[in-house]
Amino acid sequence: MTVWLEVGGKKVRVEVPAAEGADLVCSVDGREMVVNACVLEPGVMSVVIDGRQVRCLLDGDAVVIGGRRVAFSRFDPRSLAARRGGAEGADGPRPVKAPMPGRVVRLAVAVGDAVEQGEAVVVIEAMKMQNELKSPKAGTVVRLAVGVGDTVGVGDVLAVIE
Amino acid sequence: MGEIRKVLVANRGEIAVRVMRACREMGIRTVAVYSDVDRAALHVLAADEAYRLGPAAASESYLRGELILEAAKLSGADAIHPGYGFLSENADFADACAEAGVVFIGPPGAAMRVLGSKTKARQAADRAGMPRVPGSVTGLGSVEEAVRVAGEIGYPVMLKAAAGGGGKGMRAVWGAGEMGSAFLGASSEAERSFGSGEVYLEKLIERPRHIEIQLMADQHGNCVYLGERECSVQRRHQKVIEEAPSAVVGPALRKAMGEAAVRLALSAGYVNAGTVEFLVDEARNFYFLEMNTRLQVEHPVTEMVTGLDLVKMQIRVAQGEPLPVTQDQIAIRGHAIECRIYAEDPENNFFPSPGLITALRQPGGPGIREDCAVYAGWRVPLEYDPMLSKLVAYGETREVAIERMLGALSEYFVGGIRTNVGLFRRILMDEGFRTTAIDTGYLERLLAEVPSVVEQAEVSEDLAAVVCALFAVASAPRVEAVAEVSSGWAVAGRREGLRA
Numbered sequence A: 001m002t003v004w005l006e007v008g009g010k011k012v013r014v015e016v017p018a019a020e021g022a023d024l025v026c027s028v029d030g031r032e033m034v035v036n037a038c039v040l041e042p043g044v045m046s047v048v049i050d051g052r053q054v055r056c057l058l059d060g061d062a063v064v065i066g067g068r069r070v071a072f073s074r075f076d077p078r079s080l081a082a083r084r085g086g087a088e089g090a091d092g093p094r095p096v097k098a099p100m101p102g103r104v105v106r107l108a109v110a111v112g113d114a115v116e117q118g119e120a121v122v123v124i125e126a127m128k129m130q131n132e133l134k135s136p137k138a139g140t141v142v143r144l145a146v147g148v149g150d151t152v153g154v155g156d157v158l159a160v161i162e
Numbered sequence B: 001m002g003e004i005r006k007v008l009v010a011n012r013g014e015i016a017v018r019v020m021r022a023c024r025e026m027g028i029r030t031v032a033v034y035s036d037v038d039r040a041a042l043h044v045l046a047a048d049e050a051y052r053l054g055p056a057a058a059s060e061s062y063l064r065g066e067l068i069l070e071a072a073k074l075s076g077a078d079a080i081h082p083g084y085g086f087l088s089e090n091a092d093f094a095d096a097c098a099e100a101g102v103v104f105i106g107p108p109g110a111a112m113r114v115l116g117s118k119t120k121a122r123q124a125a126d127r128a129g130m131p132r133v134p135g136s137v138t139g140l141g142s143v144e145e146a147v148r149v150a151g152e153i154g155y156p157v158m159l160k161a162a163a164g165g166g167g168k169g170m171r172a173v174w175g176a177g178e179m180g181s182a183f184l185g186a187s188s189e190a191e192r193s194f195g196s197g198e199v200y201l202e203k204l205i206e207r208p209r210h211i212e213i214q215l216m217a218d219q220h221g222n223c224v225y226l227g228e229r230e231c232s233v234q235r236r237h238q239k240v241i242e243e244a245p246s247a248v249v250g251p252a253l254r255k256a257m258g259e260a261a262v263r264l265a266l267s268a269g270y271v272n273a274g275t276v277e278f279l280v281d282e283a284r285n286f287y288f289l290e291m292n293t294r295l296q297v298e299h300p301v302t303e304m305v306t307g308l309d310l311v312k313m314q315i316r317v318a319q320g321e322p323l324p325v326t327q328d329q330i331a332i333r334g335h336a337i338e339c340r341i342y343a344e345d346p347e348n349n350f351f352p353s354p355g356l357i358t359a360l361r362q363p364g365g366p367g368i369r370e371d372c373a374v375y376a377g378w379r380v381p382l383e384y385d386p387m388l389s390k391l392v393a394y395g396e397t398r399e400v401a402i403e404r405m406l407g408a409l410s411e412y413f414v415g416g417i418r419t420n421v422g423l424f425r426r427i428l429m430d431e432g433f434r435t436t437a438i439d440t441g442y443l444e445r446l447l448a449e450v451p452s453v454v455e456q457a458e459v460s461e462d463l464a465a466v467v468c469a470l471f472a473v474a475s476a477p478r479v480e481a482v483a484e485v486s487s488g489w490a491v492a493g494r495r496e497g498l499r500a
Helices: A080-084 B013-025 B065-075 B091-099 B109-116 B118-127 B143-153 B176-194 B251-267 B299-306 B310-318 B398-411 B421-429 B442-448 B461-473 B479-486 B488-499
Strands: A002-007 A010-015 A023-028 A031-041 A044-049 A052-059 A062-065 A068-074 A094-097 A102-107 A120-126 A129-134 A139-144 A157-161 B006-009 B029-035 B049-054 B079-081 B157-161 B171-173 B199-203 B209-217 B223-235 B238-244 B272-280 B286-292 B335-342 B359-361 B368-372 B387-395 B413-415
Touching (some): A002 B461, A031 B461, A120 A157, B006 B065, B013 B310, B013 B368, B013 B387, B049 B065, B079 B310, B118 B251, B118 B286, B143 B157, B143 B176, B157 B176, B176 B199, B209 B286, B209 B310, B223 B251, B223 B299, B223 B442, B238 B299, B251 B272, B251 B286, B272 B310, B299 B310, B299 B387, B398 B421, B421 B442
Parallel strands (some): B006 B079
Antiparallel strands (some): A002 A010, A010 A023, A023 A031, A031 A044, A044 A052, A139 A157, B157 B171, B157 B199, B209 B272, B223 B238, B335 B387, B359 B413, B368 B387
């Protein structure tokens, strides 16, 4: 069966056998390889390829292979976003999101302020460390979604820059 | 004082577990204290008894000395081990323990007051004849005065904000000609950042190493040094890798630094474990930095190379026993390296990564020690330090210790949250680290470089893509299925079954 993946930032078409089996003939964008894969427990797989054994672990939206972490996601090649190229451009509003849970300790800007790309917008404290979250682009702060003292979760929108 | 029978550990995380292990070996009962988010923490599970302190915030739990003393009273603990951080360097708490008739496993409050304060410790260091980074002690009034002082101590020098920190108001000056603009720049930056433009200057130590001496003193006036630890691999003044011994410290330098540290400790009536931190320059001159009046995070590397258990020594010293070893009985054998595993994401600005640990695979094998505070199913709280674990590798030589650590790191896996495990591989493979060309700026320079292709090409991109796809469709067989078809025993068993 065909699996469309974005792996480490690259889009690839991977063919893997639909049926279970130990020696699997697979291909990546037409490049064929035979892997012997064995699931040890959910999320943990041992792969033997050309005699080399590699332990692979599934961790959320990434796999850890031989100590290296590779982020991946499936996508549908027919969808509009995939054909457009997916990523949001430099134009239009861009959110500043919380990369981790924490508490807002400082707002470095106010609504209406002009900011440079990389300029601190909001400061969040987690695990005894203060982390400056920076503007993804040059523009104007059109919205501040949080206040000092607020608790935020991963992915929460903190501010919008346009 | 009599024998200690029950110890309350006024801390959390791996150090609390570490102390409890030592107690257990000595037949001492243990008492944990915990905040609301730590009810299921490993240190609570490791203890014989446990008492709640309060809400998650440290100021409402682990920093509440009076609540901790109350728990000591309720549990009948006769001693308190403070670990590191929290109340460990709080002289008032040490005094409060003494007043409550509970042994504080650490230095007396008075010694802590002298050696724990930066300014007082410097005065004590001067009296003990310890070298310090030369410089002006008071603020400079003018550019002319700055030029005069710099001329006395020799260029290069560093201008620093008296009220400062965090790199603000600092300027390196390499000659008298640069002093004018540097002085004004530093002064105005200090004014803007701290509300005071006062600056002083110190000799600039180029590419300094951070090397520290471990001390242990008893109540009978004996004090020994247990060698040094090399702690130069740091990020934002936080230690990342520590090792013992240091590659640049030979027997003569070790003796000179060790004896200076012992002199300082004895001059202030110091008792129990302590660490004297030094900067060491490229010519191997050492300068007193500060003293830590407690057990340190990185104490395991000293334990590995001396064969001594520092926590047990602390407890014995606290119950009045003389030191079990004399200076000439202390030998450094082999090499130990410690990696501090943090819940932070090296691929995303080292942002903290608290949350649920969904999987944990820990390494083993010869020479590997792990002091760990977490388990699969544990939710790492966001209120405390991000350190999850300390991984230590020991070997006959530094090379062996590095290879063992690399092996252990490849076995290590923490799922659910991000950790800096991958960063250590990069450091330990780096030529600079391997040739011990390290100083306190080493790691920041390494991180500024793009990782080499060799580091990235361990696994082919195509294989990574196939593995991702296999996980996505889950079409690889489970291990039982493989065992079924490949196990001769199973086949023989079935045949037997058929025959019967």
